[in-house]
Amino acid sequence: MASGALGILLLGQQPSGDPARGKAIYEGKGDCASCHRINGVGGRLGPDLSDIGVPRGAGRGGGGGGGKQATPAPEPTLNLTALETSIVDPDADVAISNRLVRVVTKDGKSVTGRLLNHDNFTVQFIDPQGKLHSYMKADLKESTVLTKGLMPSYKDRLSSQEVADVVAYLSTLKGPGK
Amino acid sequence: MMRRLVILVSLAGSLWAQVTFDRILNADKEPQNWLTYSGNVKGQRFSGLKQIAPANVKNLELQWVWQAKSLEKFETTALVVDGVLYTVEAPDTVVALDAATGRIFWTFPYTPAADARPCCGRVNRGLAILGDTLFLGTIDAHLIALDVSTGKPVWNTAIPIPAETPDSRGRYGVTHAPLVVKDKVIVGTTGGDGAIRGFIDAYDAKTGKQAWRFYTIPAVGEFGNDTWPAGDRWKTGGGAVWNVGAYDPESNLTFWGIGNPSDSHNPDKRVGDNLYTDCVVALDADTGKLKWYYQFTPHDDMDWDSTQVPVLADIEWQGRPRKVMLWANRNGIMYVLDRTSGQFLKGQPFVKVNWLSGFDEKGRPMRVPGKVATEEGSEIYPTVLGATNWYPPSFSPSTGYFYIPGWENAGTINYLGRRSKDLGITPMADVKLLPNLRTDDDGYGIIRAFDPKTGERKWEYKMGDTTWGGVLTTASDLLFGGGREGYFFALNARTGEFLWKASLGGQINNAAMSYSVNGKQYVTIAAGTSLFAFALRE
Numbered sequence: 001m002a003s004g005a006l007g008i009l010l011l012g013q014q015p016s017g018d019p020a021r022g023k024a025i026y027e028g029k030g031d032c033a034s035c036h037r038i039n040g041v042g043g044r045l046g047p048d049l050s051d052i053g054v055p056r057g058a059g060r061g062g063g064g065g066g067g068k069q070a071t072p073a074p075e076p077t078l079n080l081t082a083l084e085t086s087i088v089d090p091d092a093d094v095a096i097s098n099r100l101v102r103v104v105t106k107d108g109k110s111v112t113g114r115l116l117n118h119d120n121f122t123v124q125f126i127d128p129q130g131k132l133h134s135y136m137k138a139d140l141k142e143s144t145v146l147t148k149g150l151m152p153s154y155k156d157r158l159s160s161q162e163v164a165d166v167v168a169y170l171s172t173l174k175g176p177g178k
Numbered sequence: 179m180m181r182r183l184v185i186l187v188s189l190a191g192s193l194w195a196q197v198t199f200d201r202i203l204n205a206d207k208e209p210q211n212w213l214t215y216s217g218n219v220k221g222q223r224f225s226g227l228k229q230i231a232p233a234n235v236k237n238l239e240l241q242w243v244w245q246a247k248s249l250e251k252f253e254t255t256a257l258v259v260d261g262v263l264y265t266v267e268a269p270d271t272v273v274a275l276d277a278a279t280g281r282i283f284w285t286f287p288y289t290p291a292a293d294a295r296p297c298c299g300r301v302n303r304g305l306a307i308l309g310d311t312l313f314l315g316t317i318d319a320h321l322i323a324l325d326v327s328t329g330k331p332v333w334n335t336a337i338p339i340p341a342e343t344p345d346s347r348g349r350y351g352v353t354h355a356p357l358v359v360k361d362k363v364i365v366g367t368t369g370g371d372g373a374i375r376g377f378i379d380a381y382d383a384k385t386g387k388q389a390w391r392f393y394t395i396p397a398v399g400e401f402g403n404d405t406w407p408a409g410d411r412w413k414t415g416g417g418a419v420w421n422v423g424a425y426d427p428e429s430n431l432t433f434w435g436i437g438n439p440s441d442s443h444n445p446d447k448r449v450g451d452n453l454y455t456d457c458v459v460a461l462d463a464d465t466g467k468l469k470w471y472y473q474f475t476p477h478d479d480m481d482w483d484s485t486q487v488p489v490l491a492d493i494e495w496q497g498r499p500r501k502v503m504l505w506a507n508r509n510g511i512m513y514v515l516d517r518t519s520g521q522f523l524k525g526q527p528f529v530k531v532n533w534l535s536g537f538d539e540k541g542r543p544m545r546v547p548g549k550v551a552t553e554e555g556s557e558i559y560p561t562v563l564g565a566t567n568w569y570p571p572s573f574s575p576s577t578g579y580f581y582i583p584g585w586e587n588a589g590t591i592n593y594l595g596r597r598s599k600d601l602g603i604t605p606m607a608d609v610k611l612l613p614n615l616r617t618d619d620d621g622y623g624i625i626r627a628f629d630p631k632t633g634e635r636k637w638e639y640k641m642g643d644t645t646w647g648g649v650l651t652t653a654s655d656l657l658f659g660g661g662r663e664g665y666f667f668a669l670n671a672r673t674g675e676f677l678w679k680a681s682l683g684g685q686i687n688n689a690a691m692s693y694s695v696n697g698k699q700y701v702t703i704a705a706g707t708s709l710f711a712f713a714l715r716e
Contacts, residue, residue, distance in 0.1 A: 134276035
């Protein structure tokens with residue numbers, strides 16, 4: 001038995017919500033698709049959720065080559081608690097791949113998007129429309145990476161059951177054609 | 179994790195421009211982009227850009243390099259759309275780069291199935307695009323649609339394996355760039371040196387659902403099956419499709435070159451012409467129905483795949499405008515065909531050829547007696563590796579010339595029932611630069627310019643080694659080429675005059691393309707395992 005940030009019971013790491021209701025919340029009340037994409041539908045600013053339900057976190061096991069006996073890798077698991085936390089307390093653990101960047105050009109134009117890459121001289125990001133941008137930092141007045149406040153907490157927007165429903169829906173997403 | 183982003187981001191402004199099929203059809207109107215493998219659907223590999231010109235090409239300098247992690251041959255031609263460059267790291271990992279700086283936007287990593295066994299390298303030659311989706315064919319026979327902004331897969335279709343060859347799954351795969359026609363994505367299968375039955379497929383671009391299939395080896399009861407021996411020999415006849423086709427919107431025909439019959443060393447076990455191997459087939463793009471075909475090498479015993487890029491051109495032919503197809507074939511012959519009807523108009527050698535005595539009234543080639551595979555061996559020019567091969571030619575509407583990269587003076591001793599023997603040195607492509615010990619007697623690389631109206635050879639540029647590199651021409655009458663020696667060079671497309679070179683430290687196994695960002699023209703080439711971008715010094 002495991003419990004998440006809202007104390008939702010996640011019996012044996014099986015989602016306790018209803019996936020169909022969760023899908024409806026995702027597409028309706030939650031307005032999640034304005035930023036997230038599932039199998040080619042939705043926004044691109046937030047992480048693509050097409051395969052968010054695929055268990056992750058398995059170690060690579062040992063050896064493999066060189067004639068050594070390979071150690072069986074631990075079975076990957078789907079971390080439902082982390083899914084729930086990302087909805088109710090999204091700033092708790094922002095993945096490095098989900099940071100935003102705000103740039104201001106020398107003529108005062110401000111553009112913000114999800115950071116894809118930057119180096120000493122350039123910065124690359126994707127804007128809310130899905131357009132890819134690249135700037136020379138020498139052409140900018142400002143380039144700021146933002147690590148918090150990227151997504152609102154749904155703690156007070158959704159009930160515990162609704163969060164559980166969304167988690168249940170997300171756990172069904174295994175990638176295109178799956 | 180789910181992150182609804184609330185930072186104040188501007189949602190104003192229109193969605194960035196999608197790549198409609200109309201844009202692809204009219205790619206010549208936006209030369210700042212490179213929307214298909216060949217630059218347009220006509221297979222011309224011609225750039226309308228003029229900033230880099232014969233007078234200033236000596237001022238080219240390196241702008242950026244992108245190094246692949248893969249150690250496979252780099253055969254891909256990138257796409258560029260509105261400042262973003264999309265390329266493939268062999269075998270099937272896709273990357274999106276800033277076309278001005280080479281810095282990375284995203285990567286789509288793909289690990290093919292372990293049993294994928296393409297015969298001649300785990301390579302990829304490119305992508306296709308439509309709307310906001312990229313299309314990738316993989317060496318383990320999948321067609322994958324990727325979100326152009328993020329590289330995330332939209333759909334992933336396992337290409338159905340023909341029922342006749344259930345044990346050959348690992349032989350099937352896609353190594354060429356798909357071709358988008360209207361709302362469909364067209365691909366063919368590699369693997370024709372093994373026991374496969376070749377095909378060309380079309381898939382719905384939105385869903386990945388198969389729309390049609392054309393088998394390159396006809397089944398019993400279908401036209402052409404009687405060009406195979408009675409029995410099951412047709413079921414494993416080969417006929418792979420491992421290079422991109424072309425499309426003619428006026429006739430709605432899509433043209434594809436078909437590979438050799440399998441196996442190439444035992445022609446006596448597959449008596450007949452072996453349709454549609456070594457053919458160009460013209461298919462209705464909506465249905466996949468065959469409209470016409472022309473067979474370049476009936477009953478091929480030399481492994482002369484006809485998997486070259488079809489080049490469509492509108493030229494004056496015998497005093498009248500004519501819509502033709504130009505084809506420089508692996509068998510050493512340059513062809514002019516009427517692309518609407520398939521009528522044979524002309525065929526002539528573009529290098530040393532000793533197997534052809536002429537053509538009959540229908541354009542069927544006639545072989546010199548004895549210049550076939552024999553038990554004691556027969557000396558045949560060109561080599562089994564081809565007078566040219568998959569690496570692309572170019573047609574310049576500016577000069578009107580057809581430019582062919584290839585091998586001169588390279589031959590083969592062809593034996594019946596066993597592997598042929600090269601005359602001189604006829605190396606396969608490699609990544610690294612290797613010592614060159616050849617003389618001209620061993621064969622050498624060439625780029626030759628022909629006037630397709632007359633067949634007149636206008637000029638030749640000779641390379642010290644053979645080549646596996648294609649050519650690009652531009653509206654400023656430049657030609658860019660390269661080869662095994664690792665030189666990326668520019669020639670005057672009208673005269674063949676050598677103008678500029680850069681030594682890139684690895685073999686060039688692809689062809690250049692060109693684009694511009696913010697008014698600055700770039701030209702790219704891959705050498706070794708890296709992609710290089712050049713522009714004029716500022």
